[in-house]
Amino acid sequence: MGVLTFTDDIKSPVAASRLFKAMVLEADTLLPKIVPQAIRNVEVVEGNGGPGTIKQINFPEGSPFKYVKHRVDALDKENMTYAYTMVEGDALLGKLESISYELKLNSAPDGGSIGKNVSTYHTKPGVEIKEEEIKGGKNMAEGIFKAVEAYLLANPDA
Numbered sequence: 219m220g221v222l223t224f225t226d227d228i229k230s231p232v233a234a235s236r237l238f239k240a241m242v243l244e245a246d247t248l249l250p251k252i253v254p255q256a257i258r259n260v261e262v263v264e265g266n267g268g269p270g271t272i273k274q275i276n277f278p279e280g281s282p283f284k285y286v287k288h289r290v291d292a293l294d295k296e297n298m299t300y301a302y303t304m305v306e307g308d309a310l311l312g313k314l315e316s317i318s319y320e321l322k323l324n325s326a327p328d329g330g331s332i333g334k335n336v337s338t339y340h341t342k343p344g345v346e347i348k349e350e351e352i353k354g355g356k357n358m359a360e361g362i363f364k365a366v367e368a369y370l371l372a373n374p375d376a
Contacts, residue, residue: 220340220341220345220346220347221338221339221340221341222338222339222341222347222349222352223336223337223338223339224336224337224338224339224349224356225334225335225336226334226335226336226337226356227332227333227334228323228331228332228333228334228335228363229326229330229331229332229333230330230331230332230333230367231328231329231330231367231371232330232331232367232370232371233325233329233330233331234298234323234324234325234326234330234331234332234333235298235325236370236376237323237331237333237366237367237370238295238298238300238323240366240369240370240376241321241363241366242293242300242321243295245260246260246262246273247260248366248369249362249366252362252365252366252369253361253362253365253366254278255278256277256278256281256358256361256362256365257275257276257277257278257362258276258277258278259275259276260273260274260275260276261273261274261276263287265290267290267293268290268293269290269291269292269293270289270290271289271290272287272288272289272290272305273287273288273290274286274287274288275287275288275307282354283307283308283309284307284308285307285308286304286306286307286308286309286310287304287305287306287307288302288303288304288305289302289303289305290302291303291318292320297322298322298323298324298333299320299321299322299323300320300321301318301319301320301321302318302319303316303317303318303319304316304317304318304319309355311347311351313341313342313345313347313351314339314340314341314342314345314347315340315341315342316340317337317338317339317340317355318337318338318340319335319336319337319338320334320335320336321333321334321335322334337356339352
């Protein structure tokens with residue numbers, strides 16, 4: 219099994235606590251409202267939202283993917299950290315065993331936020347995957363982040 223790891227720095231004018239709340243704590247209901255073209259709905263399949271919870275994200279008709287299942291690995295509201303692993307679904311491209319994500323947000327001196335997102339791709343035995351093959355997923359995630367950021371900037375009370 220091969221492993222590819224990518225680290226992305228996140229900078230936003232939105233306060234870290236608001237961004238964490240929207241992207242993590244309220245994502246199940248908020249994301250389908252903000253980006254219905256990317257996410258149809260999110261269902262909790264098992265668990266209570268904390269570590270061990272399994273969530274299924276369903277994509278809208280016309281999307282290249284139907285669904286993915288995520289397992290929550292860690293959630294620390296106080297330190298604004300969140301880790302989860304994509305464990306099932308067609309977004310794994312038939313080449314990946316799983317994809318793990320770790321997000322850490324911090325408050326920036328200007329009132330916004332700075333953070334780090336680490337994504338680790340675990341390939342199936344004997345399979346090689348190139349960065350170009352995973353760019354689509356990374357671009358979709360970046361687009362969702364920007365849409366949430368724009369929503370929060372346009373709705374200061376949200």
